[in-house]
Amino acid sequence: MHATPFVGLRAPLLAREDPALLIRSRQRLGPARMLVMNRLANALFALVLAATPSLAWSQNARGSLDVRWNAGAADCAASPQAPLQVHAYEPNTIILRQSPCSEFEAGFLYLLIGSDRALLIDTGAVADPSRMPLAKTVADLLPNVGDAKLPLLVVHTHGHGDHDAGDSQFAAWPGVKIAPGESAPLRTFFGLSNWPDGIAHLDLGGRVVDVIPAPGHHPNHLAFYDGNTGLLFSGDFLLPGRLMVDDLAAYRASARRLVDFVRTRPVAHILGGHIELDVDGQLYAWGSTHHSNERPLAMQRADLLALPAALDGFNGFHSRHASFVLTHPIHNLVAMAVSVVVALLLMAWGLRVLLRRRRARANGRA
Numbered sequence: 001m002h003a004t005p006f007v008g009l010r011a012p013l014l015a016r017e018d019p020a021l022l023i024r025s026r027q028r029l030g031p032a033r034m035l036v037m038n039r040l041a042n043a044l045f046a047l048v049l050a051a052t053p054s055l056a057w058s059q060n061a062r063g064s065l066d067v068r069w070n071a072g073a074a075d076c077a078a079s080p081q082a083p084l085q086v087h088a089y090e091p092n093t094i095i096l097r098q099s100p101c102s103e104f105e106a107g108f109l110y111l112l113i114g115s116d117r118a119l120l121i122d123t124g125a126v127a128d129p130s131r132m133p134l135a136k137t138v139a140d141l142l143p144n145v146g147d148a149k150l151p152l153l154v155v156h157t158h159g160h161g162d163h164d165a166g167d168s169q170f171a172a173w174p175g176v177k178i179a180p181g182e183s184a185p186l187r188t189f190f191g192l193s194n195w196p197d198g199i200a201h202l203d204l205g206g207r208v209v210d211v212i213p214a215p216g217h218h219p220n221h222l223a224f225y226d227g228n229t230g231l232l233f234s235g236d237f238l239l240p241g242r243l244m245v246d247d248l249a250a251y252r253a254s255a256r257r258l259v260d261f262v263r264t265r266p267v268a269h270i271l272g273g274h275i276e277l278d279v280d281g282q283l284y285a286w287g288s289t290h291h292s293n294e295r296p297l298a299m300q301r302a303d304l305l306a307l308p309a310a311l312d313g314f315n316g317f318h319s320r321h322a323s324f325v326l327t328h329p330i331h332n333l334v335a336m337a338v339s340v341v342v343a344l345l346l347m348a349w350g351l352r353v354l355l356r357r358r359r360a361r362a363n364g365r366a
């Protein structure tokens with residue numbers, strides 16, 4: 001069960017239910033009217049429950065995605081640009097974007113600030129602080145607590161190098177805890193003993209973030225859901241671009257679990273690790289440092305709801321969908337290797353036939 005579902009909805013409702021007021025009003029009513037009133041109250045409550053996602057959504061901390069992300073450049077040397085772009089979705093939710101010129105995958109990192117500690121989701125692709133001043137940028141964004149900075153917990157959506165290479169920048173920073181990357185210590189760290197079915201909860205102080213296992217792209221992939229904003233951080237599991245399948249069965253199961261998860265929760269936006277599609281649905285070439293006309297970062301509930309069926313119908317190699325492209329790098333690599341071997345065999349066979357004919361012709365002339 002979710003520890004604090006619909007935080008935004010229930011708090012105001014409960015605040016209005018003053019017990020003294022309820023007892024006083026009941027004393028004035030007879031049993032028959034009480035029954036009618038109870039039925040009316042039950043019907044009203046059912047209506048409120050049915051409308052919960054939209055009501056709760058309206059009470060999430062609203063933010064803005066009105067931002068133009070750095071598009072990089074075809075010739076980065078001729079167009080020097082800041083390595084890290086900072087956008088405040090709202091004052092306590094910061095989106096950091098690596099420039100395509102610093103790192104062609106141009107990953108997004110997310111900083112969530114609570115009253116007791118902050119949470120950094122992913123540390124990006126660049127370890128060298130002179131090329132990507134991540135730790136310094138995050139330190140500047142964190143509020144002070146006395147003479148120190150607010151404690152920081154660093155976590156990762158998954159262990160690919162473009163999501164955890166910046167960890168080393170935080171190693172010597174006091175007040176920082178970094179989640180481990182290996183399976184067993186990671187699960188112990190979050191208390192996810194029932195992997196992948198359990199859900200962990202991180203309390204940042206007035207802000208609870210759910211940690212949801214989502215293997216499929218990577219065996220230790222996690223998604224994070226912030227109850228205060230209704231943002232779901234999906235890493236490389238769901239993003240506007242290539243969804244690289246590593247384990248199809250695990251991906252399918254994770255997609256179903258996440259769909260179940262959002263069924264009872266408001267989702268303002270789903271924010272992934274990268275943007276790899278332009279507004280016309282074309283993929284950027286792998287390695288391109290120029291992301292012209294990027295599709296928006298945010299995906300919506302409908303994109304997640306479409307994922308289980310897309311995975312069920314996946315041909316195992318490559319398939320395009322409205323807001324993402326499913327691809328299986330290992331299968332594609334094997335298919336390419338098989339094609340190359342078949343092409344080489346055909347060429348060898350053709351050469352042999354050719355040589356035999358020539359030899360036969362030469363023998364005929366002799």
Ligand SMILES: [Zn+2]
Pocket residue numbers: 158160217218236
């Ligand atoms: Zn990845």
Ligand SMILES: [Zn+2]
Pocket residue numbers: 105107160162163236273274
């Ligand atoms: Zn990635």
